[in-house]
Amino acid sequence: MSGVKERIAARAAAELRAGEVVNLGIGIPNLIPGLLAPGAGVFLHTENGLLGVGPRPPAGEEDPDLIDAAKQPVTALPGAACFDSADSFAMIRGGHVHVAVLGALQVGAAGDIANWAVPGKDVLGVGGAMDLVVGAGRVIVTMTATSSSGEPKVVPECTYPLTARAAADVVITELCVFRLRAGRLVLTELLAGATVDNVKAATAADFTTALGS
DSSP states (O other): OHHHHHHHHHHHHTTOOTTOEEEEOSSGGGGGGGTSOTTOOOEEEETTTEEEEOOOOOTTOOOTTOBOTTSOBOOEEEEEEEOOHHHHHHHHHTTOOOEEEEOOSEEETTSOEEOSOOTTSOOOOOTTHHHHHHHSSEEEEEOOSBOTTSOBSEESSOOSOOSBSSOOSEEEOSSEEEEEETTEEEEEEEOTTOOHHHHHHHOOSOOEEOTTO
8 A cells, every 4th residue: 555655645746836835734645755856846834833844864863853743753954944833823824835735535526625534433633634725725635546445535525524615626546636627526637557447436426537638
């Protein structure tokens, strides 16, 4: 599965542009710092208070005071800034984060996102996801096409508690890239030898196909 997740993260990294402030969620998005090319010019932001996140430190060189929102060790690039959570969320809520990359349990056909709770299971809460998907300029969802039990994650309507409605702009799985256009899912790219039939088999929601657009 690690290869699948890295493939998804690498494709998500290709969506990021020089000069953008990008918040990375827990899980697949947290692989992105190690996949960006040196000098990519992307400013990675973590909600616990760091702008200028670099790749993971080598083993034995971790700084216990330098971690991301997933409590994983990170490095700080030259010129990085540290601040408290209040300032971090002011950046998010004030529209100063250009892109949020996060995982999801389900994405609905209209771009609804459910990423924080499974009915009947104890969870810690939604965290900063609601702020991020509303405050960021673009929202990129990274997830496997199906759950561990084989259920499609791209669905007509989310059945899990919502994080936000119509919030996703791009959905990237190990099979493809969907973009939300005029409130509808559009398949624009196939990944890793996948076919349109593969995508249809793993997707419960309706979508249109416009490869290369």
